[in-house]
Amino acid sequence: MTADIAAILAIDGIATGAVYALVAIGTVLIFTVTRVIFIPFGDIAAFTALTLAALDARQLPGTVGLVVVLACMACAMEVSTLARAGELRAVPKAVLGYLVLPLIAVGIVWLAMRLYPPMPVRIVLALLLILPVAPLLDRIVFRPIADASVLLLLTVSVALHFALVGLGLLFFGPEGVRTEPLTSLAMEIAGVHVPGQTVLILVAALVFSGLLFLFFDFTLLGKALRATAFNRTGARLMGIRPARAGIIAYLLGSLMAGVSGILIAPVNTIFYDSGFLLGLKAFVGAIIGGMTSYPGAALGAFGVGLLESFASFQSSTLKDVIVFSLLIPVLLWRSLASQHSEEEVEE
Amino acid sequence: MTRPQLRLIVAAVVACFIAAPFVLNPFSITLLNYIGIYALAAIGLALLTGVGGIVSFGQAAFVGVAAYSTAWVTALNGYSPWLGLVLAVALTCSIAAILGFVTLRLQGHFLSLSTVAWGLAIAFLFGNIEGLGEHNGISGIPPISIGPVALAESWQIYFLIWAIVGAVLLVCYNLLDSRVGRAMRALRGGNTLVESLGISAFQIRLLTFVIAAFFGALSGWLYAHLGRFVSPGPFDASMGIEYLMMAMVGGAGSVLGGVVGAAIVTLLKNSVQDYLPLIAKGASGQLEIVAFSALFILFLQRARQGIVPFVAGFLPDLKSSRPEPAAPLPRREQPAPGTPLLKVSSAQRRFGGLVAVNNVSFEVRSGEILGLIGPNGAGKTTMFNLLTGALRANSGEIKFAGRSITHDPQFRIARSGISRTFQHVKLRPRMTLLDNVLLGTYSRTRTGLLAGALNLNQAEEASARYEALRQLERVGLGEKPFELAGNLPLGNQRVLEIARALAADPTLLVLDEPAAGLRRQEKLKLAELLRSLRADHLTILLVEHDMEFVMSLVDRIVVLDFGSKLCEGGPAAIRSDARVQEAYLGGVA
Numbered sequence: 001m002t003a004d005i006a007a008i009l010a011i012d013g014i015a016t017g018a019v020y021a022l023v024a025i026g027t028v029l030i031f032t033v034t035r036v037i038f039i040p041f042g043d044i045a046a047f048t049a050l051t052l053a054a055l056d057a058r059q060l061p062g063t064v065g066l067v068v069v070l071a072c073m074a075c076a077m078e079v080s081t082l083a084r085a086g087e088l089r090a091v092p093k094a095v096l097g098y099l100v101l102p103l104i105a106v107g108i109v110w111l112a113m114r115l116y117p118p119m120p121v122r123i124v125l126a127l128l129l130i131l132p133v134a135p136l137l138d139r140i141v142f143r144p145i146a147d148a149s150v151l152l153l154l155t156v157s158v159a160l161h162f163a164l165v166g167l168g169l170l171f172f173g174p175e176g177v178r179t180e181p182l183t184s185l186a187m188e189i190a191g192v193h194v195p196g197q198t199v200l201i202l203v204a205a206l207v208f209s210g211l212l213f214l215f216f217d218f219t220l221l222g223k224a225l226r227a228t229a230f231n232r233t234g235a236r237l238m239g240i241r242p243a244r245a246g247i248i249a250y251l252l253g254s255l256m257a258g259v260s261g262i263l264i265a266p267v268n269t270i271f272y273d274s275g276f277l278l279g280l281k282a283f284v285g286a287i288i289g290g291m292t293s294y295p296g297a298a299l300g301a302f303g304v305g306l307l308e309s310f311a312s313f314q315s316s317t318l319k320d321v322i323v324f325s326l327l328i329p330v331l332l333w334r335s336l337a338s339q340h341s342e343e344e345v346e347e
Numbered sequence: 348m349t350r351p352q353l354r355l356i357v358a359a360v361v362a363c364f365i366a367a368p369f370v371l372n373p374f375s376i377t378l379l380n381y382i383g384i385y386a387l388a389a390i391g392l393a394l395l396t397g398v399g400g401i402v403s404f405g406q407a408a409f410v411g412v413a414a415y416s417t418a419w420v421t422a423l424n425g426y427s428p429w430l431g432l433v434l435a436v437a438l439t440c441s442i443a444a445i446l447g448f449v450t451l452r453l454q455g456h457f458l459s460l461s462t463v464a465w466g467l468a469i470a471f472l473f474g475n476i477e478g479l480g481e482h483n484g485i486s487g488i489p490p491i492s493i494g495p496v497a498l499a500e501s502w503q504i505y506f507l508i509w510a511i512v513g514a515v516l517l518v519c520y521n522l523l524d525s526r527v528g529r530a531m532r533a534l535r536g537g538n539t540l541v542e543s544l545g546i547s548a549f550q551i552r553l554l555t556f557v558i559a560a561f562f563g564a565l566s567g568w569l570y571a572h573l574g575r576f577v578s579p580g581p582f583d584a585s586m587g588i589e590y591l592m593m594a595m596v597g598g599a600g601s602v603l604g605g606v607v608g609a610a611i612v613t614l615l616k617n618s619v620q621d622y623l624p625l626i627a628k629g630a631s632g633q634l635e636i637v638a639f640s641a642l643f644i645l646f647l648q649r650a651r652q653g654i655v656p657f658v659a660g661f662l663p664d665l666k667s668s669r670p671e672p673a674a675p676l677p678r679r680e681q682p683a684p685g686t687p688l689l690k691v692s693s694a695q696r697r698f699g700g701l702v703a704v705n706n707v708s709f710e711v712r713s714g715e716i717l718g719l720i721g722p723n724g725a726g727k728t729t730m731f732n733l734l735t736g737a738l739r740a741n742s743g744e745i746k747f748a749g750r751s752i753t754h755d756p757q758f759r760i761a762r763s764g765i766s767r768t769f770q771h772v773k774l775r776p777r778m779t780l781l782d783n784v785l786l787g788t789y790s791r792t793r794t795g796l797l798a799g800a801l802n803l804n805q806a807e808e809a810s811a812r813y814e815a816l817r818q819l820e821r822v823g824l825g826e827k828p829f830e831l832a833g834n835l836p837l838g839n840q841r842v843l844e845i846a847r848a849l850a851a852d853p854t855l856l857v858l859d860e861p862a863a864g865l866r867r868q869e870k871l872k873l874a875e876l877l878r879s880l881r882a883d884h885l886t887i888l889l890v891e892h893d894m895e896f897v898m899s900l901v902d903r904i905v906v907l908d909f910g911s912k913l914c915e916g917g918p919a920a921i922r923s924d925a926r927v928q929e930a931y932l933g934g935v936a
Contacts, residue, residue, distance in 0.1 A: 037456065144648050150456045151402050155595075156647050158404065158463070158588055163640030170634065276584075280467070287460065317475040320467070327464035328449060331457050 007192045009309045015198040015267070017305020018205035022260035023282030024289070024297040025209055026253030031291050032229035033249040034242075035150050036142055039157045042279020043164040044134055044254050045261035049270040050168075052126040052262055053177035055113055062171025063129045064109065067102050070136040075099035077140060098139060102132035119180070127258045134250040134257075143243065161276065168272030176274075179265040201263045208259055209298060212252065225249060277320065281308065284327050290334060348663045364509050368502040376501045378617065382610045383508040384569050389593035390515055390605035391562030396591065397599025397653075398523065399555040400535035401451075402459040405466030406590045409560045411473055411582025413439045413567025418485040418577045423478075428491045428572055435568045436561060442469075443560030447553045466587050474579040484578025491572045498572075508569055512606065515562060518800045519602040525799025525808065526792050531555050533775055533786055539737055540773040542757035543766075545790030545851060554796060585636065592643045598653025600777075607655055615642075667829050670781070670812035676791045679764055679852050681884055682748065684714035688855055688886050689734070689765075694743035696729050703729040705910040706743070711855065716877065716887040718897040718918075721907035722930055727890045728770075730907065731859055734888070735767050736760040748854065762790045766848035770859040772840045776833025780824060780843060783832045784815040787850030818846040822876055838869030842876065849880075856880070857888045862896045874900050898922065906930070 023041050030038040047063055054061035075098040082090050109125045117125070141160055145152065185196035216222040227235040228245040236242060264270070264278070285304045289296025304323060312319040368376055392406045416438045417431030450461040474482045490499040491507065498504040522528040530546045534555070541548040571577050589612065597608025619635050650657070682688055689711040696704040704726045711717045721727050732738040734745060736757035745753050752760050761767075766787070774783055788811040794804035819825045822842045832843060841861055848856055858877075862870050870893070877887060877900060891897045897904065897918075904921045906913040908930040914921065921927055 037460075141644055141648075151459055152647060152651070154456055154459055155402060155588075155591065156644055159592075159640045159643045159647070162585055162588060163637050163644070166634065166637035166640065170637070280463075284464075318471070321471045321475070324464045324468040324471070328446075328461055331453055331461045331464070332449065334457065 004192070005313070009313055010306065011192065011194055011198055013306035013309030014302060015201045015305070016308060017285075017302035018201045019260045019264045020278070020282040020285050020301035020305050021205050021298040022208060022256045022263075023279060024285040024301040025212065025294050026256040027279075027283055027286045028289065028291060028294055028297045029212075029225075029249050029256075030253050031286075033225055034138070034142065034146070034246045036138075036153045037150070037157055037283070037291075038134070038250075038253065039154075039161045039279055039283065040134075040137070040164050040275070041253060041257040042275035042277070042282065043161060043168065044130060044257040044275070045264070045278055046270050046272065046275035047133070047164075047168060047172070048126055048130045048258040048261035049179065049265035049274075050172045050177055050272065051129055052122060052265060053179050053270075054172075055109075055122045055126060056179060058113070058116060060110070060113070061126075061129060062168075062173075063133070064106050066167060066171050067106055067129065067132050067136070070133065070140065071099050071102040074136045074139040077144075098136070102136065105129055105132055119182070123262055126262065127255065130258045130261075131251055131254050134254040135247045138246055138250050143246075146242070146246075161279070165273045165276065168275075172272045174272065176269040176271040177265065178269045179262075181266040182263075197263075197266055201267075204259060204263055205298075208256060209294065212256070212294070215252075221248065281323060284323065284330070287327065287334060288330050349666050353665060361513065364513075365506075368505050373501055376505055378613065380501060380505055380508055380573055382606075382613045383505075383512045384566050384573065385590070385593060385613060386512055386606040386609035387515060387566035387569070388563045388590050389597065389609045390512075390519060390602055391559035391566075392590050392594040393597065393599055393602055393605040393608075394519065394531070394562075395555055395559035396594055397601065397604070398531050398534070399552060401552065401556065402591070403462040403466075403559070404459065404584065404587045404591060405462040405469070406559065406563050407582045407584070407586035408466045408469035409439050409443060409563035410567040410570065410586075410590075411577075411579075412442055412469065413564035414571040414577045414582065415473060415479055415485070415567075417568050417571045418488050419479065421572075422485050422488045428489060428568075431571075432568050436564045439560050439564035439567070440557050443557045444553065447556040451549060451552045451556060462587075463584070467584055470579060470583045473582060480578075482579060484576060486576045488571050488575045488577070490575065504569070504573055508573070511565055511569070515565070516602060516606070521802045522796070522800040523602070525802075525804060526789060526794040526811070527551070527554065527796050527799050529778075529782060529786055530789060532778060532782075536773055536775055539757070540769070543735065543761050543769075543773075544786050544847075545758050545761035547756075547758045558796075588643075589639070592639070592646075595651070595653060596643075596646055598655035598657070601653070601655040601659075604653050604655040608653070611654070615639075664829075669828065670816045671809065673809040673813040674806070676788065676807075676810050676814050676852070679854060681854060682713040684712075684884060686713050687711070688713045688748060689888070690744075690746040691730075691734070692744045692746070694730070694733055694740045694745060696726075696733055696738060697741050702910050704733065704740075704907075707907065707910075707912045708743075709905045709912065709915060711886060711888050713854075713886050714881070714884050715902040716881055716889060716900060718901035718904045719888065719890045719907065720892070720894070720897055720904060721913070724909070725907040725930075726910040727907055728859070729910075731857065731890050734760075734857060735765065761851070764852075764854040765857060766851045766853035766855070767857045768841065768844040768848055768859060768861060770863060772837065772844055774832040774840055774843060774847075776831065778832060779829045780819060780832055780835075780846075781812065781815050781828040783843060784818055784846050784850045785811055787818070787847040788814055790851055815846075815850055818849045819843075821849065822846040823872075838865050838873070841865065841873065845876065849885075853885070855886045855888060857890075859890050860892060861889065862891060862893045870896055 023045055026041050027038060030036055051061040051063045075095055078094040078098050079091055082088065082094055105128050109129050112125055137160065141156060142153065181197055182200055183196040187194050216226055224240045225245050225248060227238065228240055228242055232242050281304050282301055285301030286297040288300025288303060307326060308319055308323050311322040367379065388406055388410050392403060395401050395403055413435035416435040417428060420426045420431040420434050421428050446465055450458060453461055473479060479485060490497045491504065498507060523532065530551045533541050534548065534551060538548045593608035593612045594605055596611055597604030619638055687710045692708050693706045694704055695702065695706055707730060719727055719730065729738065733740050736755055740753055744751055747763060747765060752763060792807055792811050794807055798804045816825060816828055819828055822845055824839060824843060824846060835843060861873060865873065874896060881887060889897065889901060901918060903915060903917055905915040906921060906927050913926050913930060914924055
């Protein structure tokens with residue numbers, strides 16, 4: 001391997017790593033606020049790419065159907081829960097939040113796509129359409145078992161991923177998509193060709209993680225989220241609702257995942273099931289960062305990206321084997337580094 | 348229900364299975380074959396997940412390793428399927444042992460995540476190794492032959508599959524009712540509990556892990572020779588979660604649940620494949636996985652317990668007979684009364700900048716009850732953890748019966764004759780009183796895995812059971828040995844912990860706040876029990892808050908304050924000591 005090749009591989013790895021980093025940050029966000037290890041963020045990223053591709057092709061994205069179905073289910077569950085608790089006064093608000101708002105997002109996309117808006121608007125539309133998915137899934141799947149063990153939540157999360165893959169095939173079909181590059185510019189840095197898309201990915205990753213940082217440190221809502229992550233009971237005593245904090249965390253996480261999907265779509269062909277590996281690799285990054293630290297997760301994700309890039313140069317078929325095998329020593333190191341008093345005891 | 352009745356039911360079920368191929372159509376037999384094969388993998392997972400508390404997403408990978416091993420031996424190299432079985436089992440168990448050795452020190456969800464990681468890595472390998480047919484798989488696998496008869500027909504291999512399932516079930520039930528199996532059942536109570544019984548938790552987890560892989564290997568071997576073809580698909584991550592679903596739906600705590608779960612999932616899948624095309628034409632493949640995942644999620648939300656435990660709740664309990672008198676278990680040599688038994692010399696333990704135990708020295712003499720007291724935050728619990736090995740001392744030495752135990756792991760300290768109880772009672776609430784106390788005999792008995800699985804341990808098991816009953820009677824709980832421990836009131840749960848500790852035949856009994864949360868009557872009864880134990884020459888170290896309880900009971904007292912030893916002496920001397928009064932009351936009253 002010459003220095004040139006190493007440089008190209010490194011640039012490639014950093015770009016991939018930046019994409020993973022966005023998803024990894026979302027994963028950490030959800031884990032700290034809700035204790036759910038949300039494997040399906042990769043699917044959210046892939047669905048965003050597929051949505052954008054459909055909008056490009058002037059088709060109604062499959063996401064529309066997905067959101068409508070999920071919104072109806074979530075709304076029905078929320079209303080029946082409220083009815084059983086005898087809190088009928090809260091029903092209109094629930095219908096607004098779980099049914100009307102997602103349908104408004106769908107409606108906006110439906111109206112706007114007739115005009116065939118320019119690329120930046122299409123990206124916003126794709127993100128708008130994907131945002132309700134994770135909070136709705138949270139309501140349907142995780143809210144009824146919010147107090148279960150991390151392990152049970154993880155099992156449910158893996159099952160949910162498989163459900164989403166099936167739904168993805170149903171709503172988006174088996175064809176892979178590759179969207180138009182967001183930029184055709186390129187530049188030379190120290191004699192190495194750097195595509196503009198790579199630069200864009202890096203910048204976007206930095207901007208969005210920076211925004212998240214600002215949100216957490218300088219807004220009351222961000223601080224409420226951090227409080228929930230730190231201590232659910234304590235936060236509740238301070239008047240913060242964990243359920244609402246969860247919704248916000250899911251929205252933010254989906255935004256990060258959605259952006260990563262849009263960034264990767266012009267570089268890699270995305271299929272309905274591409275999300276699994278994307279999500280898992282981001283997740284490996286998050287674990288390297290200890291599942292609780294945002295900068296740690298981002299660094300870990302860059303590490304995974306680089307490793308994957310160099311591994312695929314050595315053996316393209318075995319790169320995934322290498323990446324996932326790496327997880328075991330990392331987990332060992334993590335488990336030894338963190339002090340566990342006593343594991344959860346379940347009956 | 349009595350044992351003979353149970354045997355009758357089992358015999359009837361076995362007869363039905365033997366008759367099945369003569370009655371059912373070929374399609375149903377094939378279905379039963381697959382149920383049997385999946386059941387084997389699910390039984391392994393039921394042991395690992397339900398009994399051992401280790402949620403594994405990687406079982407499908409073990410099944411795959413075995414299936415590919417036998418395919419390689421038979422289809423690619425032309426040897427006998429029986430040689431394939433040898434390689435399949437050897438390779439699968441070796442891989443499991445190595446993976447387990449590396450990962451089983453992980454805790455909770457970290458461990459489960461590691462199973463996702465290696466499960467995926469192994470599944471990817473199948474599709475990418477040139478010698479194993481890459482994504483096309485390996486075809487032309489020969490059928491298994493027994494003597495001259497090749498089991499090529501569905502009904503022929505049916506007998507082999509279900510004979511193996513039956514044997515595996517029998518072995519599992521024997522195992523779980525034996526010494527090693529009880530240790531497995533204790534795993535979910537947490538490491539501290541398991542180790543305090545003189546059991547190496549890591550060793551038992553590793554054993555459970557390899558056994559689960561072994562059953563997976565049997566499943567994979569049969570799978571390859573039933574379908575006569577292997578490809579990466581059936582061993583990927585989605586199959587891993589399907590096995591988990593089988594084990595959990597059936598009832599992860601129960602071995603039979605593996606079979607029931609495999610049957611339900613397979614039949615459900617089959618009917619879903621039949622009916623989904625009627626609902627959505629052309630989309631059945633996708634909907635199948637959606638329907639399955641949704642059902643699984645619903646199940647995890649609503650009925651985590653599983654089907655077999657649910658049904659068993661309606662059936663009459665199996666009547667067990669009280670243990671008969673048997674040869675006593677060997678006893679430890681008790682040291683002469685008055686000789687120093689435990690000697691703590693300048694023990695120190697720091698947590699960062701905080702010195703929780705600072706230069707503490709004291710000794711416990713054989714045959715006495717020593718009370719370790721002190722106000723909140725005095726370092727009592729830390730001292731307790733140093734003695735039992737739950738924490739390591741930063742400096743100083745702890746000697747027990749003349750041997751240094753400063754650096755011993757918990758289970759070794761327990762084996763050397765220190766038995767403990769817990770401030771927050773740690774029992775296995777879904778095991779009987781007798782089984783809970785039997786756990787205590789672990790370090791006094793020898794029966795290994797195989798002897799337990801094949802029921803070759805009758806004499807020692809009888810001795811252990813009688814010993815457990817004797818200890819239950821000794822503490823006054825001998826009335827209902829088959830009651831579940833979780834049904835006892837707190838006071839009796841503490842007493843049960845003492846019976847469990849006594850079953851280990853300790854030379855030193857250490858009790859962590861035994862009177863906490865007890866009512867007055869219960870405290871009096873507990874004090875009475877401890878006095879009777881002292882009369883039997885047992886040495887007792889007591890960490891306690893309750894002054895009245897301590898003063899009326901102990902021979903000597905060591906007082907800790909702010910991590911250091913304040914003083915020691917008899918109850919009367921301590922009661923009138925000015926320093927103690929100041930520490931407790933903030934000045935001479």
